[in-house]
Amino acid sequence: MEKAIFIDLDGTLMRKDLTISFENIEALRKAIQEGYRIVIVSGRPIRFVKHLADTIGQGIDTIGFNGAYSSNLIEYPISEDDVRALYDLFESNNVSVIFKSIDHIYANKEIIKHFIYPIANNVNVEYTEYCEIEQIKNKKIYKILGLYNNDETKVNNLLDKFDITKAFYVNKGFELTHKNANKGNAIKLYCLKNNISLKDSYMFGDDVNDETMFSLGGNNMVMGNATDDIKKYAADICDTCENNGVGKMIEKILREKNND
Known part of the structure; x- marks a missing residue:
């Protein structure tokens, strides 16, 4: 089965100026080369999510509106x-x-x-x-x-x-x-369609709309800027969003994988 990295935007991958750092982009590109699917899962509208995904490169899948829309997969x-x-x-x-x-x-x-x-x-x-x-x-x-x-x-x-x-x-x-629209449900549908192993995948997030994906049983990577209520879901705590926490954690994951 394939593996994926599911990543929230605000407070997680994206900085306050609505950009993604070079360090985070480079780490995501390395993960793609190592065989991971990258999926941005955001409360933001889908066209904005796709716009940001394009700054990373080809092969980034997108889920928007907190799981209410993803092209050819979800429409709620x-x-x-x-x-x-x-x-x-x-x-x-x-x-x-x-x-x-x-x-x-x-x-x-x-x-x-x-x-x-x-x-x-x-x-x-x-x-x-x-x-x-x-x-x-x-x-x-x-x-x-x-x-x-x-x-x-x-x-x-x-x-x-x-x-x-x-x-x-x-x-x-x-x-x-919509009552059926949340990040957890969207990720489950995505994994089912694409033969993704949840237990071998990673979830990055920081806020209350990430709780449904943190409850799926994957590897929860919670941002250092998250509240204590969200950090209780963490398998590991990243550095903060503004300090390239996603990129640093992905680099760590890839190093540990290659050392196995």
């Missing part, structure tokens, strides 16, 4: 009924949210500029501010990103009645996807 948009109900809920409670499709983002209020991401060289995703429900009701929405600009507990409680996947980030916001 949030239901139109849920999108409409959630839109009305957020509007009535003055919650700032962004609805994300494959190639567009729709904000119910003014867009926060750092949520506008590149999808190709010198090309950013298109966006709509102060969107109306009519503008998104027929679109495939794969992820909803919300911000806590009022009572965090109240917002979380309002979402309880929806049968969707939820990830809550303390003092920041939340992410919503």
Whole structure:
């Protein structure tokens, strides 16, 4: 069976400036040469994930929207009924949210500029501010990103009645996807399709949306910048994201493999 390295982006492989370091890229290329499949598994929209994968080179597979979309493998948009109900809920409670499709983002209020991401060289995703429900009701929405600009507990409680996947980030916001969409389910499907051995594969991550992949039974490589709640899943702790933690750990894995 083949082996794979599954890697989160934010706080893991990608720096705060939305780039991947030369050191990390070189380590990933070495892993490919050693026979590992490299899969970027991110909460980010799929076009941005593919754009970053292209900076590494050919042969990088991608899963976006926290496991809601991967070309020729997964497609889990949030239901139109849920999108409409959630839109009305957020509007009535003055919650700032962004609805994300494959190639567009729709904000119910003014867009926060750092949520506008590149999808190709010198090309950013298109966006709509102060969107109306009519503008998104027929679109495939794969992820909803919300911000806590009022009572965090109240917002979380309002979402309880929806049968969707939820990830809550303390003092920041939340992410919503289809009930079957999470990184763990996506990785299981990927491994089944590609005859990948989970027990011989590696999972790199740092945050709550990585917990489902850390629960699969692979080798969990948790970033040094992760919280203690996430570090409890770790088989090993990497250096921090900004200090090339992924690249250093991959180099260590390859050295140990070659010394066996």
